Amino acid sequence: MGDDLDAVRIMFAANSPARAAFEYILAHAKAASFRFVLRTNEVRAVELQRPDRKLNPFAIQAQANHLNFYLRRPILSEHPGLFEAAVATFGPVKPNRLGEYRTHLKDVAEVDAMLAFLRNHDAWPSKRSDRRFVAETFERLTGEHFLHSARRLAAGFKDHPFGPSTDYDLLFDGMRLPPKAVFGLAASEALGFPVKPENFSAGESMVCFRMLRASGYQIVAKGESDTIDPSLISDEDRSWSEGRPRLVTHLRRERGTGLGRAKRDQFRATHGYLYCERCGMDPVSTFGSDVGEACIEVHHHSTHVAEMDDGHQTRLEDLQCLCANCHRVTHRELKAQLTGLH
Numbered sequence: 001m002g003d004d005l006d007a008v009r010i011m012f013a014a015n016s017p018a019r020a021a022f023e024y025i026l027a028h029a030k031a032a033s034f035r036f037v038l039r040t041n042e043v044r045a046v047e048l049q050r051p052d053r054k055l056n057p058f059a060i061q062a063q064a065n066h067l068n069f070y071l072r073r074p075i076l077s078e079h080p081g082l083f084e085a086a087v088a089t090f091g092p093v094k095p096n097r098l099g100e101y102r103t104h105l106k107d108v109a110e111v112d113a114m115l116a117f118l119r120n121h122d123a124w125p126s127k128r129s130d131r132r133f134v135a136e137t138f139e140r141l142t143g144e145h146f147l148h149s150a151r152r153l154a155a156g157f158k159d160h161p162f163g164p165s166t167d168y169d170l171l172f173d174g175m176r177l178p179p180k181a182v183f184g185l186a187a188s189e190a191l192g193f194p195v196k197p198e199n200f201s202a203g204e205s206m207v208c209f210r211m212l213r214a215s216g217y218q219i220v221a222k223g224e225s226d227t228i229d230p231s232l233i234s235d236e237d238r239s240w241s242e243g244r245p246r247l248v249t250h251l252r253r254e255r256g257t258g259l260g261r262a263k264r265d266q267f268r269a270t271h272g273y274l275y276c277e278r279c280g281m282d283p284v285s286t287f288g289s290d291v292g293e294a295c296i297e298v299h300h301h302s303t304h305v306a307e308m309d310d311g312h313q314t315r316l317e318d319l320q321c322l323c324a325n326c327h328r329v330t331h332r333e334l335k336a337q338l339t340g341l342h
Contacts, residue, residue, distance in 0.1 A: 005036070008044045011062035015192065017107035018066050024193040025060060025067070025111045030134045031199070032125040034058075047072075057123075063104075069114060071101040071123075079123050089117055108193050131198045135207045138200075141190045142269070143215045143261030144316070149186035150217075150257065151313075153177050160185055161196055168202070168209075171218045172257055179219050183208040215261040260298040263319045276323035278330070283323065297327045 005026075012019035026046070029036070034048040037056060045068075047056040057075035061068035076083050076099070083101050087093070090103045105111050118124035150172045162181035169176035180202040187195040202208045209219055268274055274296045275282045283292035301320035322330060 004038045004040070005046070007040045008038070008046055008062045011044045011064060013064070016065070018063070020192045021067055021105055021107050021111045022060065022062065023191060024108045025069075025105070025115075027133050027137050027191070027193075027199075028111075028115060028131070029058075030137065031132055032130045065106065067105040067111075068102050069105050073098055073100065075123055076101070079121060082121055082123060085121060086117070090114075128198065132201065133195070133199045137191070138187055138207060138211065141186055141211060142265035143258050143263070144266055145186035145190045146182060146212060146215045146217065147258050147262040147316075148189065149182050150177060152185060153181055157185075163197075165222070168219050168221055170212065171220060179212060179217075180208060182217075183212060212258075216258040259314060259316070259319065263298045263316050264293075264296065264321065266316050267321050274321060276326050277320050278322050278326040281323045281326075295324045296321050297324055298322075299327055299330060 009019065009022070012022060026036075029048050033051040035051060037047040037049050039045040039047060039059075043061055045059055045061040048058040048060070049056045055074040057072055057078070059068075059070040059072055061070070071082060071086060083099075086101045086103070093102055096102070103114070105114060115124060119126040124130075150170070154172055154175050154177065160181060162178060162184050165176075165178035165180065168179055170179040170182055171177075172182075180197065180200075183200070183202065184195050184197065187200070200206070200208055212219060264274060273282065273284065274293050276296065283295050284290055286292055287295075299320045299322050300314065301318060
């Protein structure tokens with residue numbers, strides 16, 4: 001289905017308001033359990049089919065700068081007066097030969113207005129669960145999105161719809177942040193349209209917490225200790241930084257900020273796959289499956305931890321992807337430099 005949808009997406013300019021409107025209405029349609037029926041022979045369109053019967057009450061046709069959104073005969077038959085109500089709300093339209101109502105939607109705000117209209121007339125599913133985006137909607141989020149979001153919140157950004165956390169905190173660089181806000185802001189950046197509190201749930205077993213933890217963030221209950229998990233520091237980290245408590249503390253804080261996942265995601269997006277920047281080893285080729293990527297670790301390269309001032313903020317460009325062996329060798333070389341041993 002994704003490849004078929006791409007045949008419709010190509011009608012829009014990348015990052016355009018119309019493209020964002022298209023993705024936004026698809027996310028809401030998936031949340032409401034509509035199936036997608038592609039029409040790409042003569043037009044680039046998606047019909048929305050009810051999950052319980054083969055009736056397609058809505059259609060979305062792609063144009064260069066807008067969507068043509070159709071109220072089709074099944075929904076107009078079910079809701080007498082809906083056509084007239086649409087005319088009163090969105091303006092008159094010349095009916096086509098099927099008697100459908102069509103209007104242009106140019107951006108996310110206009111999609112929101114249409115969805116609100118349909119819900120007010122009981123023509124679109126309106127339960128709370130019908131507004132919760134399905135997990136696959138968030139597949140485009142990467143470690144970079146989470147890192148950017150957390151850093152914005154840590155810097156004091158407050159112009160967002162997510163309130164303070166009530167039950168859990170996300171530990172980030174010595175601060176406690178609301179996990180739902182971190183996830184929601186990251187999702188909005190990644191998807192290109194605003195993701196609101198009602199569009200996902202936070203909490204144990206939910207996609208929000210699963211993805212944040214998979215990206216290296218520690219989430220704790222209110223009142224729980226804010227000590228970064230000691231397991232985030234490898235034996236090799238302890239070995240070369242032994243006797244330097246400040247460095248160990250810094251490493252623990254940085255390992256808990258999702259920097260490693262963000263760097264690996266950025267590296268993969270830039271180069272197409274992960275490999276060791278020192279020896280060139282391709283872990284997938286070497287070990288025969290994607291699990292081999294576990295041996296690619298992230299190393300401070302441009303500015304070494306030992307030389308960082310308090311408050312230093314590491315950029316992804318300051319980091320290097322190394323296989324576990326090269327990372328160990330590099331740390332031993334650094335330890336020799338720090339101790340004066342050769």
